[in-house]
Amino acid sequence: MTHWLTLMAATVLALAPQIALAEAPVAITYLRAEVDRPPVLSNLDPIPEDLGLAGAEVALKDNQTTGQFLGHDYQMAVHSVEPGGDLLAAARSALAQSRLILIDAPAPQILAVADLPEAQGALLFNVASGAAALRSADCRANLLHTLPEDSARTDALMQVLAEKQWQRLVMIVGATADDQAFADHLRRSATKFGLSIDAEKAWTFDTDLRDSTMQEIPRFTQDFPDHDVMLVADPTDDFGRYVEHNTWLPRPVAGTEGLHPEAWAPVIEAWGAVQLQNRFEDHARRAMRGQDYAAWAAIRAIGEAVTRTNSADPASLRSYMLGPDFTLDGFKGRALSFRHWNGQLRQPIAVVNDRALVTLAPLPAFLHQRNEMDSLGLDQPESACTEFTE
Amino acid sequence: MMRLPLALLLCATALPALGEEIWVTNEKDDTISVIDVATLEVTRTIPTGERPRGITFSKDHSVVYICASDSDAVQVMNPDTGEILHDLPSGEDPEQFVLHPDNRHLYIANEDDAVTTVVDTETRRVVSQINVGIEPEGMGVSPDGRIVVTTSETTNMAHWIDTETNQIFANTLVDARPRHAEFTKATNELWVSAEIGGTVSVFDAATQTEKAKIRFAIQGVNSDLVQPVGFEFTPDEKTVFVALGPSNHVAVINAETYEVEDYILVGRRVWHMAFSKDHSKLFTTNGVSGDVTVIDVAARQAIKSIKVGRFPWGAALRPSPKE
Numbered sequence: 001m002t003h004w005l006t007l008m009a010a011t012v013l014a015l016a017p018q019i020a021l022a023e024a025p026v027a028i029t030y031l032r033a034e035v036d037r038p039p040v041l042s043n044l045d046p047i048p049e050d051l052g053l054a055g056a057e058v059a060l061k062d063n064q065t066t067g068q069f070l071g072h073d074y075q076m077a078v079h080s081v082e083p084g085g086d087l088l089a090a091a092r093s094a095l096a097q098s099r100l101i102l103i104d105a106p107a108p109q110i111l112a113v114a115d116l117p118e119a120q121g122a123l124l125f126n127v128a129s130g131a132a133a134l135r136s137a138d139c140r141a142n143l144l145h146t147l148p149e150d151s152a153r154t155d156a157l158m159q160v161l162a163e164k165q166w167q168r169l170v171m172i173v174g175a176t177a178d179d180q181a182f183a184d185h186l187r188r189s190a191t192k193f194g195l196s197i198d199a200e201k202a203w204t205f206d207t208d209l210r211d212s213t214m215q216e217i218p219r220f221t222q223d224f225p226d227h228d229v230m231l232v233a234d235p236t237d238d239f240g241r242y243v244e245h246n247t248w249l250p251r252p253v254a255g256t257e258g259l260h261p262e263a264w265a266p267v268i269e270a271w272g273a274v275q276l277q278n279r280f281e282d283h284a285r286r287a288m289r290g291q292d293y294a295a296w297a298a299i300r301a302i303g304e305a306v307t308r309t310n311s312a313d314p315a316s317l318r319s320y321m322l323g324p325d326f327t328l329d330g331f332k333g334r335a336l337s338f339r340h341w342n343g344q345l346r347q348p349i350a351v352v353n354d355r356a357l358v359t360l361a362p363l364p365a366f367l368h369q370r371n372e373m374d375s376l377g378l379d380q381p382e383s384a385c386t387e388f389t390e
Numbered sequence: 391m392m393r394l395p396l397a398l399l400l401c402a403t404a405l406p407a408l409g410e411e412i413w414v415t416n417e418k419d420d421t422i423s424v425i426d427v428a429t430l431e432v433t434r435t436i437p438t439g440e441r442p443r444g445i446t447f448s449k450d451h452s453v454v455y456i457c458a459s460d461s462d463a464v465q466v467m468n469p470d471t472g473e474i475l476h477d478l479p480s481g482e483d484p485e486q487f488v489l490h491p492d493n494r495h496l497y498i499a500n501e502d503d504a505v506t507t508v509v510d511t512e513t514r515r516v517v518s519q520i521n522v523g524i525e526p527e528g529m530g531v532s533p534d535g536r537i538v539v540t541t542s543e544t545t546n547m548a549h550w551i552d553t554e555t556n557q558i559f560a561n562t563l564v565d566a567r568p569r570h571a572e573f574t575k576a577t578n579e580l581w582v583s584a585e586i587g588g589t590v591s592v593f594d595a596a597t598q599t600e601k602a603k604i605r606f607a608i609q610g611v612n613s614d615l616v617q618p619v620g621f622e623f624t625p626d627e628k629t630v631f632v633a634l635g636p637s638n639h640v641a642v643i644n645a646e647t648y649e650v651e652d653y654i655l656v657g658r659r660v661w662h663m664a665f666s667k668d669h670s671k672l673f674t675t676n677g678v679s680g681d682v683t684v685i686d687v688a689a690r691q692a693i694k695s696i697k698v699g700r701f702p703w704g705a706a707l708r709p710s711p712k713e
Contacts, residue, residue, distance in 0.1 A: 066542075066544070069549070275543075275544075327586060328566070
């Protein structure tokens with residue numbers, strides 16, 4: 001196969017005009033539904049306006065550099081829809097132009113795009129939602145996922161806590177639906193790895209706490225039973241930052257604060273990651289985040305499949321990506337591949353604090369009969385997805 | 391009281407080396423550890439520029455070239471004194487290089503820049519810069535000097551460069567994250583390791599077509615942690631030793647049958663290696679454990695670990711100056 005590709009590559013260089021792929025660029029669309037985000041207590045860490053998109057742009061340049069040696073070109077169009085705008089209309093017009101689409105939108109909208117008649121036969125990438133349903137009962141054959149599911153991240157965190165024998169947990173849960181959903185993943189992952197969440201409290205403060213955290217939070221956490229770690233479920237990024245070092249007992253904080261699991265983080269240095277971090281920072285003038293990584297991985301997966309198959313046909317690319325020969329170097333020390341039963345990109349999860357990588361899960365103690373990375377997130381027997389059984 | 395140790399220290403670093411040595415670059419210490427092959431001890435530690443990785447001696451071993459990646463320079467050092475004689479213009483972030491058989495031109499992979507830089511070590515000028523794939527790393531030169539190959543880690547290709555024109559004349563795909571390239575003389579082959587792909591590809595250098603692909607399997611180690619990086623041929627080109635990264639093993643390959651004959655347990659995250667002059671010993675750099683494993687080549691067994699600096703990366707032989 002590679003032998004043939006080698007010959008093919010040489011042929012492309014010599015006879016570029018004869019190959020259709022060399023004439024038309026591989027057309028990709030980045031389709032984004034802009035969202036109104038709720039106000040949060042602190043404005044210290046605004047969410048970048050180009051979150052996700054910047055990762056796609058870096059990967060596009062990576063693909064273009066590789067493509068120039070093979071006579072392949074890649075182009076990306078961006079369709080960004082304002083809050084309340086008509087995402088499906090934008091999706092239809094994008095699908096008329098290109099059959100490879102990255103979708104940066106909440107889960108219900110991703111699903112609506114995937115179900116469009118125009119989207120059948122196209123290849124879509126979820127680069128923004130960690131919702132479990134998209135990988136299970138609501139999976140779609142035309143939809144792959146490069147952002148890890150939320151439960152893969154909470155599983156990674158629990159592997160680390162289990163490895164450390166930090167088994168007694170308590171949890172503070174925020175008020176938004178996202179917070180509640182993340183708390184559900186923490187509960188499920190704790191059970192999966194034999195840890196117990198002995199007590200929970202809902203975050204109900206409705207005042208600006210910033211001047212009184214040292215008075216209020218110790219009292220708020222005083223009636224928790226003794227524990228090894230305090231979990232915080234606050235993906236909304238509202239109050240979590242004020243918990244650490246303000247707890248009644250001197251205990252580490254984990255979850256969305258303190259020790260936290262991420263698809264990507266600026267503290268990843270090994271496995272060649274510095275090169276990717278440098279390319280990203282040169283391009284975006286900021287640090288690379290998990291959603292940037294997901295968009296980067298989607299475009300690189302397209303590039304890798306186009307390179308190896310010499311095709312831009314969505315069906316051929318999908319088939320190659322879900323097959324045994326696909327490997328993507330994701331700068332996390334292991335070859336990334338897609339789970340062929342639900343289209344999720346199999347990947348290590350970085351468990352980090354703000355200053356360093358603590359470890360990369362899966363940890364060696366957690367074995368799996370197929371691939372250790374499948375100890376993170378929905379495994380095949382747990383997934384209700386049946387769309388990939390062709 | 392302070393004078394005596396200082397004088398001794400100066401004396402020690404200024405003395406010409408007497409025996410055969412292995413020079414090891416320590417990526418996270420900005421130093422070189424020098425190992426005496428006879429005693430298997432570190433005899434001295436020499437400061438370098440930032441993040442030293444690739445290391446190679448001139449053909450007569452009168453100077454040593456060091457890729458100081460974060461200093462954006464190739465440093466030229468007097469190996470007797472450890473003194474940096476001068477820096478060569480190297481392009482940004484030089485990681486690995488190969489010295490052309492003409493003993494004059496260095497071909498340097500600039501990892502952050504997607505460029506291979508050709509430097510004339512005599513005029514100290516850049517002769518050419520060649521656009522290659524993303525993250526160039528592995529560098530090999532054919533025995534006749536006519537071809538240089540750069541491998542690019544993210545583009546996953548071997549780029550074949552004609553050294554007369556300094557133009558790419560072929561590009562061949564390899565598996566994910568190619569790290570190292572070596573030509574053979576007798577069989578006219580190019581070997582390329584692919585770290586994330588977990589393979590070594592063998593090409594016929596005359597036609598640039600793939601002849602074989604070598605895979606690895608170590609009992610008790612997950613296959614995705616078996617990651618080939620640096621490798622070295624024995625002088626008869628019949629045996630190849632391949633560093634397998636985080637699997638902490640070195641594979642022994644029969645270069646005629648392309649079969650893996652043995653796996654040797656070494657230190658953690660093994661990167662590169664160098665033979666002693668008589669090829670009876672092989673020294674591997676182990677990045678994570680911060681040591682060098684000495685392998686008895688005939689017995690195919692590790693016989694000693696030698697503590698060096700943090701994140702040892704490159705290794706090169708300096709034969710005894712008496713010979």
